[in-house]
Amino acid sequence: MLSTLSRRDFLIRSVAAGAALPLMAEESFSASKPAPDGMPKVHIFSKHLQFLNYKEMAEVARELGFDGIDLTVRPKGHVLPERVETDLPLAVEAMKKVGFSPALFCTAVEDAQNAVDKKLLETAASLGFKYYRMNWYRYGTEKTMPAYIDEFRDKVTGLSHLNKKLGITGCYQNHAGRMVGASLWEIWAMLQKADPAHMGSQYDIRHATLEGNLSWQTGFELIQPHIKTLVMKDCVFEKNNGKWAAKSVPLGQGMVDFKTYFKLLKTYKVDVPVCLHLEYPLGGADQGAFKITVENKVVFDAMRRDLQKLKELWAEA
Template structure:
């Protein structure tokens, strides 16, 4: 991507890339402070109290460029109904003037319902999907478990290649496979790199990485296909230290340093905006949040403005 291109050009390229090859290379060298703001998607988990049409219209009204649509159990689209319902959701998103850039799924294998989800997504012009997280098996050595999952990821990447899809494994704090960036690096070693990579989540990377998150970013930056954005602080609750999610820019994530490094590495891929702090249940995907919907929309707009400010100033 040329450094001089406009934001409109960038979003148009993103649209063209949906259902095609990844639209941005992450191998460019040199810092680029003027890098265009990447396309910003709303994670539809936080709008699951709205139907497809209302969700898409509200996302456009708030100012998003696209939607990261939940296609998983308890999501906007149920996997077993993907052939019937995903086309309806995609139509609503397009009608609102947005791009169906990505879906978030429970995909783990290249067979069965998982394969149906991916084939339907590809047919609808979706470009990216986030897969499910793997779990370590209590009865197996961790290294053996990783090698087994590595083969599943390889098979998925080969299916992705035939469908012109790009899969993403999200780094996630905790005990799941992929809390450590080195685990994800291992998972991707035999995969088709053009069609399988990382949804890099700086919140989770900071929770797990502490002072070393920059090493994890350095390790995986060429594999990043999507960015997930949110913030957190460590807080004491009932005498224990816990991770507490907070609005963007109010927490411990060093977005200035993070965005400067992304620009330096040339990582300029779509961003999925996550809202995990208290929003009356909308943060967890509730279909009946306990607060006024306007509060949810205001939070989304506030973080959207903030991420643009942080990106521009980095």
């Protein structure tokens, strides 16, 4: 944790630089409760801190009690792919200054044959990153779905070979909706020829719950040997104008069965890095805005609250 003096200096500098952080009560950055025994390391998704520069992002994440940052290195991210060689080292330097090691990053990478994708992975690996989330594939209309799965399997396999050379691991996230991978069976099929040590799944319990409310455990048990990272978030179904739709909510306030889920993680000994997402309304921070419409403190308080809830739910499972 930063000292009281350095925290005060940080806040003063931030205000002088344009109110990046509002003056706030000391308890807003109070020390978080220690993590329960056996709990994985929790990283904050930098998408929700894109209204801060690298230095501020790193210092806030450390103050709030996170173990690291899952850095967005993608279009409209904290680091743009075309600037990866100049800007990614700056982000890493800021993280290291507060005691974080570069570990997770989120990308739009799709193909090892793509020069931009290859350079991005090479740069990140050289800086010490270990896990990345790749982009989602999409079905077209020119082939059958099995034919598309074959095509995507080849791309995932190619990425796994590149990952092995670089010493990093790629992850494909299950995502609710029409993108490839809403069903864990699609991801399982795409991983069949990949190097299992260097390509796997980023398991998202929110999306798994939306797509398989009564059967999500089946998908989890199928994909669990391939899980490399985890995403934590929550949701409910809500009816608006006569139509049902998913609505993101703070952790523990939705329909995700965290008790059963965390028991399964413990039973299968799934000990991998965790990324916390906050996709409920936070003045644009939830959507990765570079300028937000709420006080910074609103976002920080939400992060601190969800992190504490995550620890409580883990301890109770």
